Amino acid sequence: MDFDTINLFDFVVKEGNGVKGLIDSGLSKVPDVYIQPVHQRINKTNNVDAQIAPLPLIDFSGLDGPEHDQVEKTLVKAAETVGFFHVVNHGLTVHVIEELKDAARQFFNQPPEKKLVYQKGVSPSPLVTYGTSFGHSFEWRDYLSMIYNSDDDAYKYWPDQCNCREVVLKYMKTSTKMARRILEVLMKNLGVELDDSMDETYMGFMLVTMNIYPTSPDPELTVGIGKHSDLGTLTILVQDDIGGLSIKVQEDGEFGKKGEWIEVPPIPGALLINIGDALQVISNGKYQSVEHQVRTPNTQSRVSVPCFFNPGLMVKIGPLRKVVEKDGKAKYKECLFQDYKNHAFGQGHQGKKSLDFVKITSP
Ligand SMILES: O=C(O)CCC(=O)C(=O)O
Numbered sequence: 019m020d021f022d023t024i025n026l027f028d029f030v031v032k033e034g035n036g037v038k039g040l041i042d043s044g045l046s047k048v049p050d051v052y053i054q055p056v057h058q059r060i061n062k063t064n065n066v067d068a069q070i071a072p073l074p075l076i077d078f079s080g081l082d083g084p085e086h087d088q089v090e091k092t093l094v095k096a097a098e099t100v101g102f103f104h105v106v107n108h109g110l111t112v113h114v115i116e117e118l119k120d121a122a123r124q125f126f127n128q129p130p131e132k133k134l135v136y137q138k139g140v141s142p143s144p145l146v147t148y149g150t151s152f153g154h155s156f157e158w159r160d161y162l163s164m165i166y167n168s169d170d171d172a173y174k175y176w177p178d179q180c181n182c183r184e185v186v187l188k189y190m191k192t193s194t195k196m197a198r199r200i201l202e203v204l205m206k207n208l209g210v211e212l213d214d215s216m217d218e219t220y221m222g223f224m225l226v227t228m229n230i231y232p233t234s235p236d237p238e239l240t241v242g243i244g245k246h247s248d249l250g251t252l253t254i255l256v257q258d259d260i261g262g263l264s265i266k267v268q269e270d271g272e273f274g275k276k277g278e279w280i281e282v283p284p285i286p287g288a289l290l291i292n293i294g295d296a297l298q299v300i301s302n303g304k305y306q307s308v309e310h311q312v313r314t315p316n317t318q319s320r321v322s323v324p325c326f327f328n329p330g331l332m333v334k335i336g337p338l339r340k341v342v343e344k345d346g347k348a349k350y351k352e353c354l355f356q357d358y359k360n361h362a363f364g365q366g367h368q369g370k371k372s373l374d375f376v377k378i379t380s381p
Pocket residue numbers: 227229243248255257263310312322323324
């Protein structure tokens with residue numbers, strides 16, 4: 019098939035085929051609009067070091083055992099330095115992880131008309147969106163995102179096909195417990211006790227996204243997700259064994275030199291967790307959100323399922339008073355999380371640039 023821009027839009031967006039549909043149709047050349055500018059491409063020349071990055075590995079069960087001090091220390095150090103870590107013994111069974119990846123694959127494998135019903139504007143609810151990034155940064159990815167309000171709304175609006183709703187709910191429940199526990203440890207380290215009323219502040223807005231990254235006729239020319247940091251407090255990620263996520267090293271140390279990109283190979287059964295911008299702001303910069311990106315896979319499509327924990331949209335995010343008192347000054351101004359999110363979305367994927375919106379630069 020040969021697409022010009024007009025029927026490319028019809029095929030990919032209007033008819034709901036997504037980039038997956040392009041590949042399934044036997045596309046032999048990357049359409050011009052999807053060719054990334056040289057500086058956005060993810061390859062050796064752009065310094066992505068495919069070498070294995072031994073990210074910190076946290077044994078979650080250790081938090082409740084005799085080793086808990088040590089586990090807490092490792093967790094805090096990971097959040098302060100590399101901002102990304104693997105977690106094992108997290109409570110999500112191998113079976114659920116497999117079900118989740120299967121559900122994602124099955125969802126995207128459906129004919130376009132089944133997916134199209136969840137497209138923005140026609141979806142039965144704004145909580146559920148099927149889409150692709152046509153017209154933004156032309157990323158080589160399709161997604162289905164599901165916002166969590168309540169079990170009732172999830173049962174009413176989330177897709178029941180392909181086991182999506184059931185399995186994503188299971189994933190979210192376990193992830194929520196895990197996120198709360200991690201935040202407890204990170205906040206305790208800042209001298210703040212987490213109580214139930216803080217759920218809204220740290221995880222008042224939650225969503226799960228299923229991503230599919232199809233192969234492309236020339237994976238070096240396309241990008242799965244461009245350079246960005248996550249906006250919220252924590253992200254928990256399930257991914258298959260294909261790999262392709264890379265992260266930017268924050269500071270010189272055991273993971274590489276500041277500014278270097280390292281690829282994070284998946285560990286079967288482990289979850290990958292990272293810090294988002296809101297937690298960097300709340301902690302006055304103690305915990306680091308991390309720039310990351312996803313390349314297009316070479317031989318087989320990849321799926322990933324991030325669960326995003328964000329402050330409630332009407333929560334004012336800003337550095338904790340206790341931390342500012344200790345540090346002597348606030349590094350960020352307060353703002354509604356909703357405003358932060360809208361600002362960041364308006365900018366597209368531009369590394370950690372969205373944080374400039376709240377950074378205090380004057381002395
Ligand atoms: O697919 C991945 O590995 C990461 C996805 C991601 O960074 C995101 O959805 O924000």
